[in-house]
Amino acid sequence: MASHSITIAVDAMGGDHAPQREVEGALLAAEQGVRVLLVGNEELLRAELRRHAQNHPAVDIVHASEVVAMADAAARAVRQKRDSSIRVATRLVRDGKAQGVVSAGNTGAVMATAKIVLGTLPSVDRPALAAVFPALGGKKVVMIDVGANVDCKPEQLVQFAVMGETYARLMLHVKNPRIGLLSIGSEEFKGNELTREAHRRLQNARMNFVGNVEGRDLYNGKVDVIVCDGFTGNVALKISEGLADTIKHLMQEALSSTIASKVGYALSRQALAEISKQMDYAETGGAPLLGVKGICTICHGSSNVHAIKNAIRLTAEFAARHIDEKIDSELSGLATKEQGHLPAEAFTEHSDE
Amino acid sequence: MASHSITIAVDAMGGDHAPQREVEGALLAAEQGVRVLLVGNEELLRAELRRHAQNHPAVDIVHASEVVAMADAAARAVRQKRDSSIRVATRLVRDGKAQGVVSAGNTGAVMATAKIVLGTLPSVDRPALAAVFPALGGKKVVMIDVGANVDCKPEQLVQFAVMGETYARLMLHVKNPRIGLLSIGSEEFKGNELTREAHRRLQNARMNFVGNVEGRDLYNGKVDVIVCDGFTGNVALKISEGLADTIKHLMQEALSSTIASKVGYALSRQALAEISKQMDYAETGGAPLLGVKGICTICHGSSNVHAIKNAIRLTAEFAARHIDEKIDSELSGLATKEQGHLPAEAFTEHSDE
Numbered sequence: 001m002a003s004h005s006i007t008i009a010v011d012a013m014g015g016d017h018a019p020q021r022e023v024e025g026a027l028l029a030a031e032q033g034v035r036v037l038l039v040g041n042e043e044l045l046r047a048e049l050r051r052h053a054q055n056h057p058a059v060d061i062v063h064a065s066e067v068v069a070m071a072d073a074a075a076r077a078v079r080q081k082r083d084s085s086i087r088v089a090t091r092l093v094r095d096g097k098a099q100g101v102v103s104a105g106n107t108g109a110v111m112a113t114a115k116i117v118l119g120t121l122p123s124v125d126r127p128a129l130a131a132v133f134p135a136l137g138g139k140k141v142v143m144i145d146v147g148a149n150v151d152c153k154p155e156q157l158v159q160f161a162v163m164g165e166t167y168a169r170l171m172l173h174v175k176n177p178r179i180g181l182l183s184i185g186s187e188e189f190k191g192n193e194l195t196r197e198a199h200r201r202l203q204n205a206r207m208n209f210v211g212n213v214e215g216r217d218l219y220n221g222k223v224d225v226i227v228c229d230g231f232t233g234n235v236a237l238k239i240s241e242g243l244a245d246t247i248k249h250l251m252q253e254a255l256s257s258t259i260a261s262k263v264g265y266a267l268s269r270q271a272l273a274e275i276s277k278q279m280d281y282a283e284t285g286g287a288p289l290l291g292v293k294g295i296c297t298i299c300h301g302s303s304n305v306h307a308i309k310n311a312i313r314l315t316a317e318f319a320a321r322h323i324d325e326k327i328d329s330e331l332s333g334l335a336t337k338e339q340g341h342l343p344a345e346a347f348t349e350h351s352d353e
Numbered sequence: 354m355a356s357h358s359i360t361i362a363v364d365a366m367g368g369d370h371a372p373q374r375e376v377e378g379a380l381l382a383a384e385q386g387v388r389v390l391l392v393g394n395e396e397l398l399r400a401e402l403r404r405h406a407q408n409h410p411a412v413d414i415v416h417a418s419e420v421v422a423m424a425d426a427a428a429r430a431v432r433q434k435r436d437s438s439i440r441v442a443t444r445l446v447r448d449g450k451a452q453g454v455v456s457a458g459n460t461g462a463v464m465a466t467a468k469i470v471l472g473t474l475p476s477v478d479r480p481a482l483a484a485v486f487p488a489l490g491g492k493k494v495v496m497i498d499v500g501a502n503v504d505c506k507p508e509q510l511v512q513f514a515v516m517g518e519t520y521a522r523l524m525l526h527v528k529n530p531r532i533g534l535l536s537i538g539s540e541e542f543k544g545n546e547l548t549r550e551a552h553r554r555l556q557n558a559r560m561n562f563v564g565n566v567e568g569r570d571l572y573n574g575k576v577d578v579i580v581c582d583g584f585t586g587n588v589a590l591k592i593s594e595g596l597a598d599t600i601k602h603l604m605q606e607a608l609s610s611t612i613a614s615k616v617g618y619a620l621s622r623q624a625l626a627e628i629s630k631q632m633d634y635a636e637t638g639g640a641p642l643l644g645v646k647g648i649c650t651i652c653h654g655s656s657n658v659h660a661i662k663n664a665i666r667l668t669a670e671f672a673a674r675h676i677d678e679k680i681d682s683e684l685s686g687l688a689t690k691e692q693g694h695l696p697a698e699a700f701t702e703h704s705d706e
Contacts, residue, residue: 073542136599147537150545184500184587189426192503192584215591219599231545234537235585236592238568243596246489246572255621264620267613 006316009089009098012040013067014105015308016301022104023048025308030058032309034316037062037098039089064088070301074108078116086110090117093294099319100295102286102311104303110296111148111289118294121324123331126152127291128160128230129298130167131237132284139221142167142177146233146287154197157181157227158205162330163290164225165207170321172224180213180223182232188212194229202227205334285310288318290327295319359669362442362451365393366420367458368661369654375457376401378661383411385662387669390415390451392442417441423654427461431469439463443470446647452672453648455639455664457656463649464501464642471647474677476684479505480644481513481583482651483520484590485637492574495520495530499586499640507550510534510580511558515683516643517578518560523674525577533566533576535585541565547582555580558687638663641671643680648672 008029012022019040026036035058038045042063049055064085068077081087086105090113092098103110111127120127128145135141144164149156161179168177181199183191188199190212202209213223218236228236255265285307286299297315299307361382365375372393379389388411391398395416402408417438421430434440439458443466445451456463464480473480481498488494497517502509514532521530534552536544541552543565555562566576571589581589608618638660639652650668652660 136602150537182588184503184584184591195584214595215588215593216595216598218592219595231537231548232585232588235535235568235589238537239571239589239592240568240596242567242569242572243593244600245569247597247600249489258623261621261623264617264622267617268608268621269617270611270614 006100006319007035007037007098008312008315008319009037009039009062009092009101010308010312011085011089011101011103011105011110012038012045013064013085014103014110014301015299015303016070016104018104019045019048021303021305021308024052024305025303025312026059027052027056028305028309029312029316030056032313034058034312036060036312037089037092039064039092040067040085041065062088062092068106068109070106072106072109074106074112077106077109078112084109084113086113087117090114090296093296094118100297100315102297102299102308102315104286104299104301104308104311107147107298107301110298114289114292114294114296118292118296121291121293121328121331123328124163124291125159126156127289128156128163129233129287130164130290131233131287132172133218133240135219135221137221139224140172141218141221141224141226142172143182143218143226143228143233143236144290145228145230146237147230148289149230150234151231152194152229154194154201157194157198157229158201158334159291159331161202161205161207161209161225161227162334163327164227166323166327166330167288167290168224170323170326171317174224176208177224178222179207179209179225179227180211180217181209182215182226182228182236183212184214186212186214198227285312285314288315288323290323292324294324359453359672360388360390360451361665361668361672362390362392362415362445362454363661363665364438364442364454364456364458364463365391365398366417366438367456367463367654368652368656369423369457371457372398372401374656374658374661377405377658378656378665379412380405380409381658381662382665382669383409385666387411387665389413389665390442390445392417392445393420393438394418415441415445421459421462423459425459425462427459427465430459430462431465437462437466439466440470443467443649446649447471453650453668455650455652455661455668457639457652457654457661457664460500460651460654463651467642467645467647467649471645471649474644474646474681474684476681477516477644478512479509480642481509481516482586482640483517483643484586484640485525486571486593488572488574490574492577493525494571494574494577494579495525496535496571496579496581496586496589497643498581498583499590500583501642502583503587504584505547505582507547507554510547510551510582511554511687512644512684514555514558514560514562514578514580515687516680517580519676519680519683520641520643521577523676523679524670527577529561530577531575532560532562532578532580533564533570534562535568535579535581535589536565537567539565539567551580638665638667641668641676643676645677647677 012019066081066084130144131146168174183195286297289296365372419434419437483497484499521527639650642649
């Protein structure tokens with residue numbers, strides 16, 4: 001969908017190949033109707049734009065003097081680098097100059113910055129990262145949390161379920177998303193302390209909770225949303241990346257071993273490319289940090305131009321659909337319905353800036 | 354390796370397709386030199402053997418009157434069904450009539466039975482399930498724990514590391530196995546409470562500990578042993594199964610979509626079959642429960658004949674190499690070296706029978 005009226009701030013210094021891929025991705029997204037503010041070293045970004053001999057009218061530069069490196073400890077980087085590209089880009093969202101921010105930089109620093117600068121929604125205990133997995137039959141599955149919270153409490157998993165459900169409804173157009181809890185057996189008594197208590201709470205929440213799901217259900221489309229703690233979710237995400245790469249590698253090796261299989265490979269190349277595309281995380285672009293006031297999408301450090309472009313478009317769509325406000329109203333409603341008390345007052349946290 | 358002198362007890366009533374696959378698997382293993390005691394309903398097993406018109410001299414039947422169903426709660430089944438095929442088979446090991454036991458039955462019941470009937474090794478806190486994953490370059494990786502302990506303490510993860518190392522040395526013939534701790538980033542401060550403390554302890558243990566590994570390192574052969582809690586390990590195992598199945602499914606679909614790709618598929622079929630074999634868990638057969646006094650291997654409920662046969666052979670090899678005794682002496686040594694106290698006395702737990 002075109003979103004001409006939406007402006008997205010892009011941390012142009014974050015990724016492993018910054019600013020080249022960020023700049024190219026921004027130009028492609030601008031061609032598709034998103035206005036982009038590239039945030040980072042102005043001179044560098046000007047030069048990169050010149051290299052493309054393109055000065056797209058919908059791409060502007062906002063200067064930031066500092067850069068958070070991948071190896072920087074997140075907490076310290078956030079405290080000390082007040083003029084980092086991540087921070088300046090996030091501030092643009094807080095100040096209403098952009099409707100969302102995209103970064104392929106240091107994930108910990110991006111999350112911490114979003115929490116500090118944008119603040120957490122009043123109804124949310126802890127923001128969480130949501131990733132979309134491809135499933136059989138062209139379906140998509142939202143997994144939440146994939147890395148924001150390594151040690152979780154059961155009530156946080158219930159909040160993740162609500163955020164994931166909102167994602168599936170708004171963005172994947174699923175009417176009544178089926179929610180599954182990632183565990184190690186379908187019976188409710190199976191799992192660890194965290195999942196057993198979360199299971200009980202999810203059963204009592206007004207949601208289409210279908211029970212525990214297992215690792216194999218990530219790809220079979222049995223559910224639309226999979227809820228888990230950020231440690232398990234991050235391991236799951238990276239196993240998938242690793243295994244898909246391994247299978248691609250094995251296929252290339254095996255299919256170039258004999259004349260027959262070489263010819264076979266040539267003939268089936270298009271079909272195989274189609275599969276690769278389905279498995280490719282670059283198609284989705286990035287994972288939104290849900291639960292903050294505003295829209296923040298985090299990309300893989302090694303994102304290619306295609307992934308950056310898709311992340312910018314995704315973020316514009318999140319912004320156009322006001323997913324943050326929807327999550328807040330869903331969670332406030334849940335609190336009222338389930339715990340019998342009034343929704344948390346919509347107080348605004350004091351910014352540290 | 355042939356192990357003519359080794360006898361393995363097989364729970365013939367446990368799997369989803371019992372006793373047919375267990376009986377066929379036993380006959381194949383017997384042909385390869387393992388003596389097998391099939392444990393279960395004698396009449397049923399006699400009939401199944403007759404169906405094969407084969408009375409292999411190395412396959413005998415031991416009667417058991419009860420069966421633990423997959424849906425049975427493990428703890429209750431173990432308490433109430435004293436004459437179950439799982440229990441009778443495990444008793445044969447305790448009484449020296451077999452050197453190992455194999456079951457494709459209710460995993461929880463098999464583990465509980467092994468702990469009660471065989472007992473835990475004096476140096477071991479909690480037994481753990483070890484599974485072998487295929488990695489690039491024909492390598493294999495031991496993952497431990499894949500489901501025996503859902504909530505773990507850091508010191509238990511150190512014990513799992515020792516057990517996994519012993520597995521890699523004895524069974525996979527790796528001289529100085531590289532040990533990795535499954536986490537969500539290579540830096541030691543990344544991870545959850547459990548892994549951060551386990552990391553510290555593993556660094557202090559006399560082991561070839563290479564640090565944290567991530568989900569993507571399961572298949573790249575970076576380490577020989579991956580240590581994790583049983584919840585994370587079980588999720589990892591099942592994601593791998595699910596994703597490999599999904600990719601196979603997508604390939605079959607894509608490769609039958611056009612004439613060119615159909616021809617391509619025909620020509621590359623052999624290469625693809627080779628990959629499937631590498632990814633196939635049936636090749637390994639089963640996961641040993643390490644840390645008990647004796648050898649106990651647990652198979653997937655849906656194991657085919659090939660998987661049962663391989664599990665029986667694997668168990669015979671574990672027994673021939675006395676992996677249980679090796680683990681006990683390694684862990685006793687670790688306690689002396691690292692904690693400065695004497696090895697735990699080799700007391701024998703009182704059996705409840």
